Amino acid sequence: xxxxxxxxxxxxxxxxxxxxxxxxxxxxxxxxxxxxxxxxxxxxxxxxxxxxxxxxxxxxxxxxxxxxxxxxxxxxxxxxxxxxxxxxxxxxxxxxxxxxxxxxxxxxxxxxxxxxxxxxxxxxxxxxxxxxxxxxxxxxxxxxxxxxxxxxxxxxxxxxxxxxxxxxxxxxxxxxxxxxxxxxxxxxxxxxxxxxxxxxxxxxxxxxxxxxxxxxxxxxxxxxxxxxxxxxxxxxxxxxxxxxxxx
Numbered sequence: 001x002x003x004x005x006x007x008x009x010x011x012x013x014x015x016x017x018x019x020x021x022x023x024x025x026x027x028x029x030x031x032x033x034x035x036x037x038x039x040x041x042x043x044x045x046x047x048x049x050x051x052x053x054x055x056x057x058x059x060x061x062x063x064x065x066x067x068x069x070x071x072x073x074x075x076x077x078x079x080x081x082x083x084x085x086x087x088x089x090x091x092x093x094x095x096x097x098x099x100x101x102x103x104x105x106x107x108x109x110x111x112x113x114x115x116x117x118x119x120x121x122x123x124x125x126x127x128x129x130x131x132x133x134x135x136x137x138x139x140x141x142x143x144x145x146x147x148x149x150x151x152x153x154x155x156x157x158x159x160x161x162x163x164x165x166x167x168x169x170x171x172x173x174x175x176x177x178x179x180x181x182x183x184x185x186x187x188x189x190x191x192x193x194x195x196x197x198x199x200x201x202x203x204x205x206x207x208x209x210x211x212x213x214x215x216x217x218x219x220x221x222x223x224x225x226x227x228x229x230x231x232x233x234x235x236x237x238x239x240x241x242x243x244x245x246x247x
Contacts, residue, residue: 021136030138040148101197114145115233123244176215
């Protein structure tokens with residue numbers, strides 16, 4: 001059995017390009033690292049190829065598996081210490097579910113996006129709409145923060161304005177979040193049988209005005225005046241939890 005030992009191997013060089021958002025969507029594939037997330041990927045039938053060092057090779061009963069040397073594992077990893085287990089995954093388009101929508105407007109921080117994806121699954125926001133300028137959901141830092149929960153979500157990058165208009169025509173109610181406006185939204189008035197779309201905005205500039213204007217409700221999360229703000233990962237998770245409990 002051939003072992004890949006060169007970091008300049010053509011296949012390894014191709015895999016390195018899968019860390020880039022453009023190449024991920026062009027090839028419809030991305031790279032993951034770590035035993036737990038690779039096992040989750042196997043359960044969800046999205047794995048194309050596993051790459052691992054000799055130490056972990058016998059841990060997997062998978063047809064398409066390649067042994068790599070330690071130096072190649074180090075090259076593929078974006079961690080200080082490689083976990084030595086990788087998988088090339090196919091981007092899977094899950095079906096739209098009868099649940100809430102999480103609508104993400106230019107989220108830039110990978111940790112925030114990963115946190116939001118994990119919370120989205122926990123609180124039944126299984127349909128995720130990302131603006132084209134959002135960080136990639138397949139960014140290694142996003143994947144680590146999401147803990148593999150993205151496998152079970154329906155994720156789409158799209159023109160948010162057009163998509164929201166389509167959803168409104170399908171009677172979905174849209175809630176936007178605000179950095180500085182007064183809320184006109186009362187959680188007590190929620191229709192428990194209604195699904196909602198929750199828009200969360202960019203960490204610095206918030207939700208774009210044109211998206212706010214499409215919203216049925218605008219929500220400002222009240223916090224202690226001693227705290228300037230919450231990051232979007234925390235604030236979004238709280239709001240999803242509140243809406244989940246109402247539903």
